[in-house]
Amino acid sequence: MxxxxxxxxxxxxxxxxxxxLPATGPDVLITGDDLCYAVFTxxxxxxxxxxxxxxxxxxxxLNWLRLEYGLHQGSxxxxxxxxxxxxxxxxxxxxxxxxxTLHLMASRNFDVAMAYRLLDEHxxxxxxxxxSTLYLLVDWETAxxxxxxxxxDYVLFGGEPLLVGRIADWAGREGNTCTLLHQYGVAECTDVASSYDLAGIRQGGHDIAPVGLPVHNTEIHLRDERGSGVGTGEYGEICxxxxxVGAGYLNGEGPESERFTTTLVDGVPRRLYRTGDLGYVTESGQLVVVGRMDAQVKVRGMRIDPNDVERALCRLxxxxxxxxxPWKSDSGETELIAFVVPAGDGLDGxxxxxxxxxxxPRNMVPTRFVDIPRIPLSPHGKVDRAALVADFGNQNADIVDRPLKANGSTAMIVDGVHAIWCRELQxxxxxxxxxxxxxxxxxxxMARIQGFLIEELGVEVPMDQMFRNSTVASIAAYIESKGAVTQQ
Known part of the structure; x- marks a missing residue:
């Protein structure tokens, strides 16, 4: 072998x-154009x-982050x-x-209780x-x-639209000295292209929070469908x-490579990446992102094309x-709803x-499957997605006939866990x-449920155990086995 x-x-x-081994640096010549790392997007x-x-x-x-925000050995x-x-x-x-110093969490899944404890201890x-991770930490501290x-000193966050209402009260409370940096970028362009200090959220907030000004040595352009620049306040594709700007898609060919182009910017040839995001620039020069130009939506930070999910469904x-x-839940989160015309007698969600x-990936799997007799079409013969969304409030996914309640010594715990699940899953x-x-x-x-178990039942269930015990009954049995329920 x-x-x-x-x-x-x-x-x-x-x-x-x-x-x-020698204490000197390795004699390896690296140029700026050499590949540093690669990531799937x-x-x-x-x-x-x-x-x-x-x-x-x-x-x-990294140098911009260090200089702009004064990061140092104590950060x-x-x-x-x-x-x-x-x-x-x-x-x-x-x-x-x-x-x-760099600290890592000893949990495969994000554990808000563990994360908060590590923030304090280290x-x-x-x-x-x-x-979405910031929301969980804010909820935990607020409760x-x-x-x-x-x-x-700093929380640097982004990756999905900011729900200002989720953090406004916490950010504006007396004694909060944390600087919130709302950032925008794409993996194809070294992750961060712009940054905005959300200090203004303490004085009333924003309808749509800006993502700020470009980082050093980076320029952001707003262009219309013809590739021409747009004026202040006008919508355009963010380039x-x-x-x-990165090295492009590795070993890739076809239309995807068209995102990376060389074009004239103020008469000078520049390498440009077209993000497919729609935005505008304010009078003060701040970038605001308003959505996607194509059919994609972001679900917990992951870009998803619902057409890909439809194709996968139709292969089953x-x-x-x-x-x-896409559907906005009452909490403001984006989730996917699948409307399915069954090939047989019924739908097995x-x-x-x-x-x-x-x-x-799990983020691409719809949260609900709705059984419908036919897919509605618009007058142009296309799927009428607006009609589907409008009708969703009157639709329900199939329910398997199972016991809703428990009997015996675990009933009190089950009732408590069940109430939290129903509330958080709506x-x-x-x-x-x-x-x-x-x-x-x-x-x-799941992380929110973990917090409410502590708050309402007085027991902390490690996140790994939450994932292993993914039913009301099994979580209740785990809690009872620990004998840790406190009467609240």
Missing amino acids: ASPAVEVVAPGRLSDCLGD SGSTGTPKLTGVRHEGWFNL ANLVVSAFGFDLSQRSLMMPLFCGA GIRTVHCAS RGGETLAGL ISGTS DGVRQAAVV GGLRAGLLETL RDDIAIDDDFFALGGQSVI
């Missing part, structure tokens, strides 16, 4: 392995594409996102770039995260009256040029026709979810052995 190409060294053996089609980031762009971003950072996300790269590398000063998050047995539309999970038809994810639950909602 061939020896491995890379030796894996346990942390405890690092000092022994490194002791005999959904691109403009929803199909994953491997995009490359150059050393010049990466150094420019300890906690990584709260999965390593595969583009924002995780700067979360991992920024503290190392400025000599600060003197964390900065956090890079998605907007418990803490001050750890409000006392951070990025400058040092941050039992589906004759399907239409997938659980089977459809299981089938989709074999080929799609459903009153949940059975005690319904699977959380089969009901359309997501990790963001």
